[in-house]
Amino acid sequence: MSQLPAHGLTTRLGVSPSCVGLPAGAWRTITDFLIERFPAIGREVWLERMQSGQVVDEFGEPVTPERPYRGHMRVYYYRALPTEPRVPFEATVLYQDAHLVVADKPHFLPVTPSGHYLQETLLVRLKNLLGIDALIPIHRIDRETAGLVMFAVQPAERDAYQSLFRRHEVTKHYQAVAPWRADLSLPLVRNSRIVEDEPFFRQREVAGESNSETHVAVLDVQGQHALYALSPVTGKKHQLRVHMNALGLPILNDRMYPPVADTPADDYRYPLQLLAQGIKFSDPVTGEARRFESRLNLAWPTGSAE
Numbered sequence: 306m307s308q309l310p311a312h313g314l315t316t317r318l319g320v321s322p323s324c325v326g327l328p329a330g331a332w333r334t335i336t337d338f339l340i341e342r343f344p345a346i347g348r349e350v351w352l353e354r355m356q357s358g359q360v361v362d363e364f365g366e367p368v369t370p371e372r373p374y375r376g377h378m379r380v381y382y383y384r385a386l387p388t389e390p391r392v393p394f395e396a397t398v399l400y401q402d403a404h405l406v407v408a409d410k411p412h413f414l415p416v417t418p419s420g421h422y423l424q425e426t427l428l429v430r431l432k433n434l435l436g437i438d439a440l441i442p443i444h445r446i447d448r449e450t451a452g453l454v455m456f457a458v459q460p461a462e463r464d465a466y467q468s469l470f471r472r473h474e475v476t477k478h479y480q481a482v483a484p485w486r487a488d489l490s491l492p493l494v495r496n497s498r499i500v501e502d503e504p505f506f507r508q509r510e511v512a513g514e515s516n517s518e519t520h521v522a523v524l525d526v527q528g529q530h531a532l533y534a535l536s537p538v539t540g541k542k543h544q545l546r547v548h549m550n551a552l553g554l555p556i557l558n559d560r561m562y563p564p565v566a567d568t569p570a571d572d573y574r575y576p577l578q579l580l581a582q583g584i585k586f587s588d589p590v591t592g593e594a595r596r597f598e599s600r601l602n603l604a605w606p607t608g609s610a611e
Contacts, residue, residue, distance in 0.1 A: 311364055311365060312361050312362070312363050312364065312379075313365035314359075314361060314381050314383065315438075318424065318429075318433065319424070319428075319432035319438075320384070320424070320432075321438075322381040322383055323382055323383070324380070324381050325342060325382075326378075326379055327375065327377065327378050327379070328376050329376040329377065330374065330376055333373070334370070334371055334372060334374055335372050335373075336348070336355075336368075336372075337374065339360075339380070351370075352370055354382060355368055359382055360381070360382040361380070361382075362378055362379065362381070363378055363379040363380075363381070368380055368382075384418070386423050389421070389425055391425060392411070392425045393573065394412065394573075396408050396410055396414065396427055396430055396431065398434070398435070399453075400597060401458075404457070404458055404588070404590050404591060405455060405457065405588075405595075406437070406455070407455050407597050408431060408453075408454055409451070409452060409600055409601055410450075410452060410453075410454050410581075412450070412576035413448060413449065413573065414426065414448065415448040416428060416442055416445045416448075417442060417445065422448075431456065437458060439458065439459065439460050440457070440458060441456060441463050442454060442455070442457075443455045443456060443463060443470075444470055446581050447543065447546075447579075449559075449577040450577060450580070450581060451580050451581070451599075451601050452479070452580045452599045452601060453581045453582070453583070453584050453598075453599050454581070462590050465589040465590055466589060469586050470540060473539070474586060475585070475586040476536070476583075476585040477536065477537055477581070477584055478534065478535075478584070478585075479535040479537070479545055479579060479580060479581055479582055480524070480533065480580045480603055481556045481579045481580070481603070482531070482532055482533075482578035482604070482605060482606070483530065483531065483533055483549055483557055484529060484531070484553070484555070485526050485528075485529055485530055486552075486553060489554075491521060491523045492520065492521060493521050494519070494520050495521060495551070496515040496517065497510045497515055497517055497551065498512065498515055498517070499511075499516060499517045499542075499543075507561060507562075507564070508544075508547050509547065510547060510551055516539065516541065517537075517541045517544050517548070519536065519537045519538070519539075519544060519548045520535070520538070521533060521534070521535055521552070522534045527605055530557065532603065533549070533554070535549070543561070543562070545579060546561065546562045546579070547562060550562035557577075557606060558575040558576060558577050559577055559579075576604075579603075580602075580603050582598065583597065583598045583599065584597050585597075
């Protein structure tokens with residue numbers, strides 16, 4: 306039987322409570338801090354949460370509207386979204402044992418809760434489907450990317466798996482549909498330095514010591530587009546999308562590399578044609594040789610074979 310955390314809030318509808326650290330400061334009450342820290346959440350919302358016992362400190366003591374502010378502690382609370390449109394695509398569990406869950410994530414579905422996504426995330430959907438409240442992702446892929454994502458069933462084993470990624474001991478294979486350039490000599494290796502761009506969610510290449518490496522090969526050519534095999538050695542944010550764009554091969558339906566002005570809400574007709582297709586490693590917990598492959602496929606643009 307699992308033991309409740311010290312704060313006492315359990316997982317609710319597959320969602321674990323959120324946590325915010327209280328820094329040193331001169332706020333009169335914890336409520337005042339929360340309102341300033343989260344301006345999109347009104348005072349009345351916090352008061353309703355407090356009244357129903359949904360806001361506590363790290364020891365499980367209720368946070369009341371007039372509780373004086375004290376820094377250097379944590380506050381836990383349940384986050385809720387008034388409206389959360391459903392992402393109309395389903396994930397598939399490819400493998401499950403006492404240590405790992407491996408799923409095929411569809412395009413447009415985030416891996417974990419953030420921003421405007423809470424229930425409509427792969428993690429929460431799998432917790433609800435499998436009944437494993439302790440499930441935790443070992444790695445992540447972009448919301449726009451489809452394919453393999455692995456989860457640890459036992460939180461204590463997560464770091465053992467993540468250490469494989471830190472030591473570059475996981476072989477990852479992606480596929481992408483992008484323009485065909487006959488003038489490029491393939492296969493090739495792209496090395497560059499990737500840093501945060503403006504706005505913060507974009508990345509860009511700059512001069513300097515390389516911190517990213519991707520192996521690029523071609524699998525098939527149909528008209529003006531090709532199917533590429535991408536093998537990232539490192540795992541920088543948006544690495545494959547940045548590298549392909551820098552090569553003059555922007556991935557089909559990528560609205561960020563290069564950027565598209567005034568990007569509208571998701572258009573489900575045009576998913577990013579990038580797939581986390583395969584993953585291979587030696588299991589640090591069981592010692593087994595692990596290999597998983599996605600069952601999903603990418604789509605060629607209409608008329609590409611003409």
